Amino acid sequence: MKFNDFLKEEQLSIARFCKQTGLNEATVTKWKYNDVIPRKPEMMKVYEFSEGRVTPNDFFGINQ
Numbered sequence: 001m002k003f004n005d006f007l008k009e010e011q012l013s014i015a016r017f018c019k020q021t022g023l024n025e026a027t028v029t030k031w032k033y034n035d036v037i038p039r040k041p042e043m044m045k046v047y048e049f050s051e052g053r054v055t056p057n058d059f060f061g062i063n064q
Contacts, residue, residue: 001050001053001054001055001058002054002058003031003032003046003054003058003059004032006050006053006054007032014028014029014032017049020049021045021046021049022045023042023045027042031059037059037060038059040056043056043059044056
C-alpha cells in the first residue's frame with residue numbers, strides 16, 4: 001500500500017502521523033510528494049506503525 005493511500009485510509013494528516021510516530025513533519029511531507037525516499041530506520045517506523053500495510057518496497061514502487 002502506498003504511503004499516501006495509508007494516510008487517506010486512516011484519515012491521518014501529516015501532522016498527526018508525525019506526532020504519533022515522532023518523525024519530522026518536513027521529511028514526511030517530502031515522502032508524500034515523492035521528493036525523497038525514507039531511510040531504513042524511518043521506513044521501519046512506517047512499516048511498524050502501519051502494521052505492515054506500508055512496506056519499504058512501496059516507497060520504491062516495486063509492487064506496482
